[in-house]
Amino acid sequence: MADEVSRLKARLLEKENELDVLKNKLAQLEKNGTPFIELNDKVTTLTPLGSKALSNQDIVRYSRQLLLPELGVRGQQNLSQSSVLVVGCGGLGCPLALYLAAAGIGRLGLLDYDEVELSNLHRQVLHREESQGQAKALSAATAVNRLNSTIECVPYHLQLSSKNALPLIQQYDIVADCSDNVPTRYLVNDACVISGKPLVSASALRMEGQLTVYNYHGGPCYRCLYPVPPPAETVTNCSDGGVLGVVPGIMGCLQALEVIKIASGQGSSCGQQLVMFDALDTRFRSIRLRPRQPGCAVCGENPSVTQLLDYEALCGSAATDKCRRLNLLSKDQRITVQEYKAILDSATSHLLLDVRPPVEVDICQLPSSLNIPLTGLQRGNGDHIQLLKESIRRTKGQMSGDGLLPVYVICKLGNDSQKAVQLLEKMDDITVKDICGGLMAWSQKIDLTFPQY
Amino acid sequence: MVANPHSKPHSLCTFIDCWYAMVSANLEKESNTDSSFGPEGRYVAVTVLYFAKSAELTGHRSEVALLPVATSSGQLWARLLELHPSLAALQDQVVLAVRQQYVALGDQSIILADGDEVAVVPPLSGG
Numbered sequence: 001m002a003d004e005v006s007r008l009k010a011r012l013l014e015k016e017n018e019l020d021v022l023k024n025k026l027a028q029l030e031k032n033g034t035p036f037i038e039l040n041d042k043v044t045t046l047t048p049l050g051s052k053a054l055s056n057q058d059i060v061r062y063s064r065q066l067l068l069p070e071l072g073v074r075g076q077q078n079l080s081q082s083s084v085l086v087v088g089c090g091g092l093g094c095p096l097a098l099y100l101a102a103a104g105i106g107r108l109g110l111l112d113y114d115e116v117e118l119s120n121l122h123r124q125v126l127h128r129e130e131s132q133g134q135a136k137a138l139s140a141a142t143a144v145n146r147l148n149s150t151i152e153c154v155p156y157h158l159q160l161s162s163k164n165a166l167p168l169i170q171q172y173d174i175v176a177d178c179s180d181n182v183p184t185r186y187l188v189n190d191a192c193v194i195s196g197k198p199l200v201s202a203s204a205l206r207m208e209g210q211l212t213v214y215n216y217h218g219g220p221c222y223r224c225l226y227p228v229p230p231p232a233e234t235v236t237n238c239s240d241g242g243v244l245g246v247v248p249g250i251m252g253c254l255q256a257l258e259v260i261k262i263a264s265g266q267g268s269s270c271g272q273q274l275v276m277f278d279a280l281d282t283r284f285r286s287i288r289l290r291p292r293q294p295g296c297a298v299c300g301e302n303p304s305v306t307q308l309l310d311y312e313a314l315c316g317s318a319a320t321d322k323c324r325r326l327n328l329l330s331k332d333q334r335i336t337v338q339e340y341k342a343i344l345d346s347a348t349s350h351l352l353l354d355v356r357p358p359v360e361v362d363i364c365q366l367p368s369s370l371n372i373p374l375t376g377l378q379r380g381n382g383d384h385i386q387l388l389k390e391s392i393r394r395t396k397g398q399m400s401g402d403g404l405l406p407v408y409v410i411c412k413l414g415n416d417s418q419k420a421v422q423l424l425e426k427m428d429d430i431t432v433k434d435i436c437g438g439l440m441a442w443s444q445k446i447d448l449t450f451p452q453y
Numbered sequence: 454m455v456a457n458p459h460s461k462p463h464s465l466c467t468f469i470d471c472w473y474a475m476v477s478a479n480l481e482k483e484s485n486t487d488s489s490f491g492p493e494g495r496y497v498a499v500t501v502l503y504f505a506k507s508a509e510l511t512g513h514r515s516e517v518a519l520l521p522v523a524t525s526s527g528q529l530w531a532r533l534l535e536l537h538p539s540l541a542a543l544q545d546q547v548v549l550a551v552r553q554q555y556v557a558l559g560d561q562s563i564i565l566a567d568g569d570e571v572a573v574v575p576p577l578s579g580g
Contacts, residue, residue, distance in 0.1 A: 230546040236579070
């Protein structure tokens with residue numbers, strides 16, 4: 001009797017909560033004409049997806065794919081009963097989410113900790129100019145909802161971590177790694193192996209893309225292929241290296257294809273394949289991979305990783321694609337942009353050395369800077385060294401007295417300039433310092449009209 | 454030429470490699486004798502493709518290299534390191550593929566033929 005009473009009370013509470021949610025949605029719809037989308041800042045418990053027959057509306061909407069013998073009614077129903085977690089609503093996640101929603105996936109979890117910026121829009125095609133500053137997860141969910149309001153979208157505005165990854169991933173059938181950094185890739189892999197979920201993983205940089213389905217039908221996991229994370233300084237991210245927007249677009253579409261094949265029941269053929277896309281030659285290559293490795297630290301016979309770790313520590317880098325700030329020099333080897341402005345204003349003789357690659361110098365530069373890329377200095381390029389020595393000699397000739405010539409080194413953010421100072425320290429006739437924060441600090445603090453990129 | 458059309462000679466060294474491979478292939482055809490012998494036995498001209506970071510480090514997207522017919526995956530990698538010492542930065546972080554098939558770095562034996570494709574594939578992490 002007492003059991004029955006408490007059970008009924010619990011059910012009543014559940015129904016009241018459901019009523020509140022529905023009332024909120026209705027109020028939002030009546031007020032703005034746009035559906036209410038709740039942004040989650042933590043992992044919530046989701047109700048299981050039920051099975052239901054295709055409605056007439058569904059049949060019309062999906063008719064062109066229902067006609068495919070490879071999909072058919074059964075495949076469409078499988079799709080509508082599947083849930084997919086998209087980790088990262090960026091260049092890969094946007095096209096992926098769009099096609100999954102269009103195809104009628106049952107539930108789409110959209111995770112991103114970041115907010116929309118103008119520099120995202122060339123590749124993150126779900127977001128709009130008006131969405132700048134908005135959580136990417138919400139912006140993506142809103143766009144997806146406009147395309148297909150019959151599917152369930154769950155936006156998460158949070159950073160995936162060792163604490164929340166398992167409870168989140170366990171609630172989804174398939175995970176798509178659309179992240180932009182190494183620690184998250186290891187975290188998502190380990191969480192998928194521990195929860196037994198297939199991981200449809202893609203990546204893109206510059207003019208290249210890669211795709212593999214990990215932890216799927218006896219195939220390898222990410223760690224089978226890459227047991228040791230790369231040293232942080234060898235990793236190039238999109239904000240450093242650049243990326244042509246359509247390249248992650250193509251890779252995100254390929255991801256959508258594999259997710260749809262798995263969710264509909266047809267299965268993926270990329271479980272033991274590394275698909276590489278070369279955008280310069282418009283060419284695909286597939287490398288046949290080995291099966292799951294018995295010695296793998298996470299999916300092997302005797303795994304040493306049985307719970308999630310500190311992945312930022314493992315990889316020696318932050319779980320973001322924002323640029324790292326190096327600190328290689330002592331305080332007296334660096335000056336601030338304000339100090340450099342004062343040097344310019346006082347017309348003190350000096351040499352300003354810009355060590356960015358020419359492609360960046362073409363975007364913007366400070367007047368009277370000498371451009372010698374860091375790679376030229378590192379490789380001891382004869383022409384570059386000659387040019388530097390010549391410029392030092394000429395500038396020194398204009399100086400009154402025969403003191404050392406001050407050389408100030410600048411780059412985009414103040415990382416490469418520090419490396420250059422270390423290389424130039426031992427040169428004769430000069431003192432060399434780095435300009436802290438580089439041209440982006442110049443743009444923020446001294447000249448607001450100087451472009452940011 | 455044995456190289457696939459994707460590959461373009463990027464340096465004099467590559468050019469000589471191509472020429473050497475071409476001459477030796479012709480000699481072989483004409484006299485049916487193996488002429489391109491080296492300390493490790495017969496050599497063949499193989500196209501090496503460099504992807505992602507490895508293209509940046511070597512300065513090449515592809516090149517033709519003379520490699521021994523019978524080798525191991527470890528020796529193959531060591532030979533590539535000799536050609537491009539900068540590849541050492543990718544040690545343990547790279548997928549090596551021969552004829553589009555993954556090979557584990559180690560003593561796995563590999564038989565190469567003229568025109569084979571070797572690919573150096575570091576992971577990409579951007580998105």
